[in-house]
Amino acid sequence: MATPTLVKGARATRSTVALKIVMAVSGLVFIGYVLAHMYGNLKAFAGHDAYNDYAHHLREFGEPMLPYEGFLWVMRLVLVIALVAHVGAAVALWRRAAKARTVKYQVKKNQSSSLSSRTMRWGGLALLLFIVWHLLHFTVGKVNPSGGATNDPYNLMVESFDLWWMTVIYLLAMLALGFHLHHGTFSAIQTLGFTNTASSRARAKQAGWVLAVVVAGGFSLVPLSVLVGIIEK
Amino acid sequence: MASAQGTSPLNQPAQQVSDDARGYYTPGEPIVDPVAPTGPIDQRWTQRIFDNRLVNPANRRKLDIIIVGTGLAGGAAAATLGEAGYNVKSFCYQDSPRRAHSIAAQGGINAAKNYKEDGDSTFRLFYDTVKGGDYRSRESNVYRLAEVSANIIDQCVAQGVPFAREYGGLLDNRSFGGVQVSRTFYARGQTGQQLLLGAYQAMERQVAAGTVTQYTRHEMLEVIVADGKARGIVARDLVTGEIETHLADVVVLANGGYGNVFFLSTNAMGSNVTAAWRAHRKGAYMANPCYTQIHPTCIPVSGAHQSKLTLMSESLRNDGRIWVPKKAEDCDKDPRDIPEEDRDYYLERIYPAFGNLVPRDIASRQAKNMCDEGRGVGPAVTEVGPDGTEQQVRRGVYLDFADAISRMGRKAVETKYGNLFDMYARITGEDPYETPMRIYPAVHYVMGGLWVDYHLQSTIPGLFVTGEANFSDHGANRLGASALMQGLADGYFVLPNTIREYLADGPFEKIDESHPAVVEARTDVEQRIQKFLSINGTRSADSFHKQLGNIMWEYCGMERSEEGLRKAIDMIRDLKKEFWTDLRVLGTNESINQSLERAGRVADFIELGELMCIDALNRRESCGGHFRAESQTEDGEALRHDDEFAYVAAWEWTGEDGLPVLHKEDLIYTAIEMKQRSYK
Amino acid sequence: MRLTLNIWRQRDAASAGSMQKYELDGVSEDMSFLEMLDVLNEQLNEQGEEPVAFDSDCREGICGNCGLMINGQAHGPEVTTTCQLHMRSFKDGDDITIEPWRSDVFPVLRDLIVDRSAFDRIIQAGGYISANTGSAPDAHAAPVEKKKADRAFDVATCIACGACVAACPNGSASLFMGAKITHLGELPQGQPERYDRVVNMVGQHDAEGFGGCTNIGECTAACPKEIPLDVISQLNKDLRTALKQGR
Numbered sequence A: 001m002a003t004p005t006l007v008k009g010a011r012a013t014r015s016t017v018a019l020k021i022v023m024a025v026s027g028l029v030f031i032g033y034v035l036a037h038m039y040g041n042l043k044a045f046a047g048h049d050a051y052n053d054y055a056h057h058l059r060e061f062g063e064p065m066l067p068y069e070g071f072l073w074v075m076r077l078v079l080v081i082a083l084v085a086h087v088g089a090a091v092a093l094w095r096r097a098a099k100a101r102t103v104k105y106q107v108k109k110n111q112s113s114s115l116s117s118r119t120m121r122w123g124g125l126a127l128l129l130f131i132v133w134h135l136l137h138f139t140v141g142k143v144n145p146s147g148g149a150t151n152d153p154y155n156l157m158v159e160s161f162d163l164w165w166m167t168v169i170y171l172l173a174m175l176a177l178g179f180h181l182h183h184g185t186f187s188a189i190q191t192l193g194f195t196n197t198a199s200s201r202a203r204a205k206q207a208g209w210v211l212a213v214v215v216a217g218g219f220s221l222v223p224l225s226v227l228v229g230i231i232e233k
Numbered sequence B: 001m002a003s004a005q006g007t008s009p010l011n012q013p014a015q016q017v018s019d020d021a022r023g024y025y026t027p028g029e030p031i032v033d034p035v036a037p038t039g040p041i042d043q044r045w046t047q048r049i050f051d052n053r054l055v056n057p058a059n060r061r062k063l064d065i066i067i068v069g070t071g072l073a074g075g076a077a078a079a080t081l082g083e084a085g086y087n088v089k090s091f092c093y094q095d096s097p098r099r100a101h102s103i104a105a106q107g108g109i110n111a112a113k114n115y116k117e118d119g120d121s122t123f124r125l126f127y128d129t130v131k132g133g134d135y136r137s138r139e140s141n142v143y144r145l146a147e148v149s150a151n152i153i154d155q156c157v158a159q160g161v162p163f164a165r166e167y168g169g170l171l172d173n174r175s176f177g178g179v180q181v182s183r184t185f186y187a188r189g190q191t192g193q194q195l196l197l198g199a200y201q202a203m204e205r206q207v208a209a210g211t212v213t214q215y216t217r218h219e220m221l222e223v224i225v226a227d228g229k230a231r232g233i234v235a236r237d238l239v240t241g242e243i244e245t246h247l248a249d250v251v252v253l254a255n256g257g258y259g260n261v262f263f264l265s266t267n268a269m270g271s272n273v274t275a276a277w278r279a280h281r282k283g284a285y286m287a288n289p290c291y292t293q294i295h296p297t298c299i300p301v302s303g304a305h306q307s308k309l310t311l312m313s314e315s316l317r318n319d320g321r322i323w324v325p326k327k328a329e330d331c332d333k334d335p336r337d338i339p340e341e342d343r344d345y346y347l348e349r350i351y352p353a354f355g356n357l358v359p360r361d362i363a364s365r366q367a368k369n370m371c372d373e374g375r376g377v378g379p380a381v382t383e384v385g386p387d388g389t390e391q392q393v394r395r396g397v398y399l400d401f402a403d404a405i406s407r408m409g410r411k412a413v414e415t416k417y418g419n420l421f422d423m424y425a426r427i428t429g430e431d432p433y434e435t436p437m438r439i440y441p442a443v444h445y446v447m448g449g450l451w452v453d454y455h456l457q458s459t460i461p462g463l464f465v466t467g468e469a470n471f472s473d474h475g476a477n478r479l480g481a482s483a484l485m486q487g488l489a490d491g492y493f494v495l496p497n498t499i500r501e502y503l504a505d506g507p508f509e510k511i512d513e514s515h516p517a518v519v520e521a522r523t524d525v526e527q528r529i530q531k532f533l534s535i536n537g538t539r540s541a542d543s544f545h546k547q548l549g550n551i552m553w554e555y556c557g558m559e560r561s562e563e564g565l566r567k568a569i570d571m572i573r574d575l576k577k578e579f580w581t582d583l584r585v586l587g588t589n590e591s592i593n594q595s596l597e598r599a600g601r602v603a604d605f606i607e608l609g610e611l612m613c614i615d616a617l618n619r620r621e622s623c624g625g626h627f628r629a630e631s632q633t634e635d636g637e638a639l640r641h642d643d644e645f646a647y648v649a650a651w652e653w654t655g656e657d658g659l660p661v662l663h664k665e666d667l668i669y670t671a672i673e674m675k676q677r678s679y680k
Numbered sequence C: 001m002r003l004t005l006n007i008w009r010q011r012d013a014a015s016a017g018s019m020q021k022y023e024l025d026g027v028s029e030d031m032s033f034l035e036m037l038d039v040l041n042e043q044l045n046e047q048g049e050e051p052v053a054f055d056s057d058c059r060e061g062i063c064g065n066c067g068l069m070i071n072g073q074a075h076g077p078e079v080t081t082t083c084q085l086h087m088r089s090f091k092d093g094d095d096i097t098i099e100p101w102r103s104d105v106f107p108v109l110r111d112l113i114v115d116r117s118a119f120d121r122i123i124q125a126g127g128y129i130s131a132n133t134g135s136a137p138d139a140h141a142a143p144v145e146k147k148k149a150d151r152a153f154d155v156a157t158c159i160a161c162g163a164c165v166a167a168c169p170n171g172s173a174s175l176f177m178g179a180k181i182t183h184l185g186e187l188p189q190g191q192p193e194r195y196d197r198v199v200n201m202v203g204q205h206d207a208e209g210f211g212g213c214t215n216i217g218e219c220t221a222a223c224p225k226e227i228p229l230d231v232i233s234q235l236n237k238d239l240r241t242a243l244k245q246g247r
């Protein structure tokens, strides 16, 4: 595959590093979103009305400057763009890496990489599946597996997580998210070029741990609490 | 003061009376450097730069230059000549030009910058180098070397070579090899690497610009001499085995040193003499081949499997104390259990003034003497003598840091020598902070090489030789940190200014593949390869190489004697016969075949070894790296004979069965008076 | 000691290769790993079998010629080059698997020898400072802050062995490239070409077919010169700046 010639007119925008920067920026958008979303979810602990008010408030946010649900749609648009960019870049890099080594080692040891860094792609795929399912579940499709009403977000959530297998699906997804964030946070900071010393690199790794634990843990609290009955209708 | 110097001779031409090598050579006509400059020594080079003709920039594109070698000498030349607009083809046997052996140099590079304001000057560097070379080098060349040394540092810094710096951000210098001024620039223990990468990067830039074409994994196997001029080379593509001819207007050899003739040396595994030797066989004279530098601080041999030796920086001798047990029966004891009164700090004892800092050759020879007396330390290794007899000898002396650690503290020793200690621990498995290091001398550098004139042109017109491959600047002994200086001086500043005088007559009449000289060179190469592959004997090339190394080390190593050298020559001749009848090279020419590569190199080493012994036999004096047992003072120190040997011995090849012809070039000094050195 | 060696044998780039098993006795722990292979080769030559081809030159850890995948680790179990690895890191009776670097950009030329010429081309694309011979100002014209000079040196020690590529799950050469970009980028002399350099080097890297870096960090663990991951961050930062400048 080696090109024995020199490339002419290389452009920064067409480089693998640019792809990575796209991935890092979209990843950071996701991080911002999940943090906010997690905060919203935790309102569940404040009870039925507070939670539903919050959901409602989101839709009115920005009025009258924005139409009803305007803010929500702007956010959705940003998220969709980020998703397309993130997944697109991920696929491009994945294919590249697959082509870079077509003959595998008979024996290969990993020395310093974390499990999370090596499972980013499969973890990302799992997250993609989860997001599809999650949207069907709560937003687009509004499926209530236990058969109840779907127009009350709080009740929909509580009824869903009363089912053990729903909780398991969500907990597994949160595990994947935790892994993805553990490496992803560090990786994004490194990709953006902020880790030029050993200490800044150590801090970026810590940030990865903190985010992974806070986000995955924070999200998991709600389904777990429903399951054990701390949160109920 | 210097400008008055250089106008009248200070010594008489030598008159040799002894003739130890009679029967092994034919005396030839004396040789004179046809382009030697005259006039005040400090103006010779400037004048020459002006006098040498220029090549019109439009013409440069039409001039093809072949450069064999990408070390400091070859890499720097390729970059500079490429920048000038010539059409350069660069060859190396490694997979990248950046891996040339210059990369391994550790200590540093000298330059008369006088940044320390400690009294250094071009003249002092010149003086130290001539004296260090034991007055066996050409003064015009050495002066020029000292003169351009400062430009080298400027050039390298501009390329981004990360030399060591002080807190103020300016370059740091250290003193090296016992010199009293601090003129050595360094990049930790990796100076050669950083300098080479500078040259390599400059060269790669020219590759991108299209002025340099690089041929890696190519080994030059023959020069093409057509109508009296060097016009190209025959090279083997080491991957496909293809035999290629490359034609040009001029050929430059920068193929490095041949220390590997001793098998074990600090040189890289692939370092070889083939390019130079093939040129020698085509008419280029070989000068002072016996001048070899043996470095005292290397890690000792640990067994018969040893493939090369590792140098430990000379700087260790600044703080370490060298000793062996007084009694042979103590040699296998734990050194820490040997009481002070039973230790022999032999350098401090014999040379109270210089102690452990005596020059390389003295430190080396004394270490060998101690081991020969049976007082060596470390594991006894089986030594197969040149005649095949085996004996058990301990080859090592202690280099002890216990005093330094108690004086400076372990921390300070660690900061100063930490990386060297680590390397030692990795190789030997011993902790040098706890037990003394063991060291032993090893072949390190060769001062001999192809004879060149002041323009670096050999006796074949159009064949230039630079770097360690030529003989020119270091006389009988090289000062530390001066080889890097010479390689870069040749490559960046000297060759580009002298080669144009030759190229001004070009472009030369084109020759093509059908020229009889091209066909002949090519056929020779092909036949030789077929010969190697078809002998089908029982022994590997390596095993012959090891045996040659044993002979050379025993008889043409640290101490040489008339009797030993005669014996060695006979043994080498026998070895050569055996080689050509009992070699086994498996595989084919048409793919990577490392046994085949080695066979070619060993064949050339064998012939070189014989010439080295003849040269050593003829030179019945001790000078620099060459110590003849017959020529020493009452207390065993080297004794020079300027009256007989103040000349360069340039040897001419006369065929497989002919005797080499000795041409002498007188060394006449006009700026420095010769003195005997003394370190007592 | 006695060893069982599983070694990749391949005639040339066009042929298929396979693992071969060899028994080797009488290995001493003072041997370097490559000296152990020398002994094997001497034995093979005697038996009339072609020796195993592998690259090495300086055998002191500086030229970057050597490099083998030993039991799944680039340059073996210690942080050093293959030539500086010694047999005391192994035990009597060990099974050792020896493979060439695996990367489609480094095709196997024979047995354990690969073609790393892509590294030269990455340097050609911009891994230099343009300073024609003779054009240099005095070496003291531009002082360099000690901290920067030290960092430049630390990363300039890369020997282009390719272990980073061999170890990286993505087959990326980012560590190698980052080392050069950081070295030249720390020095005042390297500033004028700094941002073009990174764009051109990365462009060549990508065109060669190396993978993109996803910050996994196997490279730095395999690097015999301990080049830190900082250099990849620096590379990214310089590229980001180049993007901003519209290069």
Ligand SMILES: Cc1cc2nc3c(=O)[nH]c(=O)nc-3n(C[C@H](O)[C@H](O)[C@H](O)COP(=O)(O)OP(=O)(O)OC[C@H]3O[C@@H](n4cnc5c(N)ncnc54)[C@H](O)[C@@H]3O)c2cc1C
Pocket (backbone or CB within 6 Å): B068, B069, B070, B071, B072, B073, B074, B091, B092, B093, B094, B097, B099, B100, B101, B102, B103, B104, B105, B106, B107, B108, B109, B191, B192, B218, B219, B220, B221, B254, B255, B256, B257, B266, B267, B268, B271, B272, B274, B275, B311, B444, B445, B466, B467, B468, B469, B480, B481, B482, B483, B484, B485, B487
């Ligand atoms: C361990 C060690 C440490 C040293 N430390 C110092 C030091 O601190 N200071 C100092 O001044 N000097 C030092 N020296 C000496 C110095 O490094 C060398 O003398 C110098 O680098 C030689 O440079 P060169 O360009 O002449 O040749 P080399 O760097 O040896 O280059 C030879 C080139 O020729 C090529 N070549 C050879 N034969 C062929 C062929 N047949 N076909 C094609 N290509 C061929 C090779 O591929 C290579 O590119 C040291 C030497 C050693 C061994």
Ligand code: HEM
Pocket (backbone or CB within 6 Å): A020, A021, A023, A024, A025, A026, A027, A028, A030, A031, A034, A083, A086, A087, A090, A117, A120, A121, A123, A124, A125, A127, A128, A131, A180, A181, A183, A184, A185, A187, A188, A189, A191, A192, C214, C215
């Ligand atoms: C939608 C499906 C997703 C896929 C397929 C996916 C895939 C990937 C892949 C392959 C990487 C590169 C791995 C690496 O750089 O080491 C990555 C990086 C990253 N992902 Fe995702 N991911 C997805 C969703 C998410 C989500 C939901 C978030 C945040 C909550 C996220 C945050 C990140 C971050 C921060 C990075 C690091 C960017 C970088 O390396 O510079 N990703 N993702």
Ligand code: HEM
Pocket (backbone or CB within 6 Å): A034, A037, A041, A055, A072, A076, A079, A131, A134, A135, A138, A139, A153, A157, A170, A177, A219, A220, A222, A223
């Ligand atoms: C336990 C974990 C989670 C719970 C209980 C949960 C709950 C919900 C609920 C109730 C909604 C509907 C809100 C509304 O319509 O007002 C929603 C929407 C959404 N959730 Fe989650 N969520 C969880 C985790 C996640 C994660 C990890 C992600 C992303 C990686 C995510 C992404 C989204 C998205 C994109 C929407 C749609 C927002 C919109 O456009 O309206 N959720 N979630």
Ligand code: SF4
Pocket (backbone or CB within 6 Å): C157, C158, C159, C160, C161, C162, C163, C164, C165, C175, C176, C179, C219, C222, C223, C224, C225, C226, C227
């Ligand atoms: S960065 Fe390290 S592993 Fe990669 S080529 Fe350089 S020295 Fe080898």
Ligand code: F3S
Pocket (backbone or CB within 6 Å): C167, C168, C169, C170, C171, C172, C173, C174, C175, C212, C213, C214, C215, C216, C217, C218, C219, C220, C229, C232
């Ligand atoms: S292992 Fe590979 S993914 Fe990046 S950090 Fe190193 S190049």
Ligand code: FES
Pocket (backbone or CB within 6 Å): C055, C056, C057, C058, C059, C060, C061, C062, C063, C064, C065, C066, C067, C081, C082, C083, C084
């Ligand atoms: S052979 Fe030079 S680094 Fe290993």
